[in-house]
Amino acid sequence: MHLHSAAATEEIATFSGRQECTRRPRILLGVSGSVAAIKVPILAKLLAEVADVQIITTDASRKMLREEDLCALNLPVKGNEDEWHAWKEVGDPVLHIELRRWADCLLIAPLSANTLAKVAQGFCDNLLTCVVRAWDFGKPLLVAPAMNTFMWDSPFTSRHLGTLNELGATVIPPVSKKLACGDVGNGAMASPDVIAEAAILAVSKCLPKQ
Template identity: 65%
Template sequence: LQVWNKMADPVLHIELRRWADIAIIAPLDANTMAKLANGICDNLVTCTLRAWDVHKPVLVAPAMNTHMWTHPITSVHLDVLRSLHYHIIPPVAKKLACDDVGVGAMASVETIVSEIFDRLPAKKP
């Protein structure tokens, strides 16, 4: 996979950092959450957010099995992301992909869109 040669910049994650006003990861799985919380940069998403301008908003909408969501390490990772000024859009309770019922489903698209509009930087005319 050639992650690095799209758009105008030979290093795509830097070009994306410059281009985007806001970053949204929806859904955010437990694996990517752990990578972000621990500074691992091994794909386009994690590299882009590692290079992210801390003055621009980052929204994440976690989605995972209830047992993963309630695991203590998830709480630790969420605390780290919050300390980095990530806005967490919490998951909701419903029937999950694994057929369990509980908290872990990604928030509704409507909720995520509302959160995005609440945090978009105001454009000056």
């Protein structure tokens, strides 16, 4: 699978050829605990075609991801345990702050109902939510929700997404299909190529110039 839309193709050419860009874009890919996390390796490969990528996992997402698939990506993968292993004393770097400084764009895909509720209310109880709490909203934040139709239709979901919209986040809408539970309805994560194209188009607007 490769990026194939005209807009994405143009952006890839731009990244590859324009002289004023000082480096490749940097994308943080946050992964929360939805069964759609099984699509993360495909998404990460698409992003890595044109960007430097680091992955942040929640504990719940690791239940959906195979370690061998993550290792095969050959990309940095950070989790909750890394937050404290990197810090020993005052003056040491704090991982969620360093990741926030490094990234040009934060993409959370999939965004579970639980993580949506957390970030909309400012919770910072794991590495991913700490990055969101510290995020510079002058940079792109994109989310790709993935949840059961009943959860997607909940008034809590529309309220929490409204909060993210007010902060300037871009919501990549889910699609209607047969879900992991067997139900058919809205709430399935958008396809990896659609998500990757949205992230690349967003980050292209904030690349550093010479």
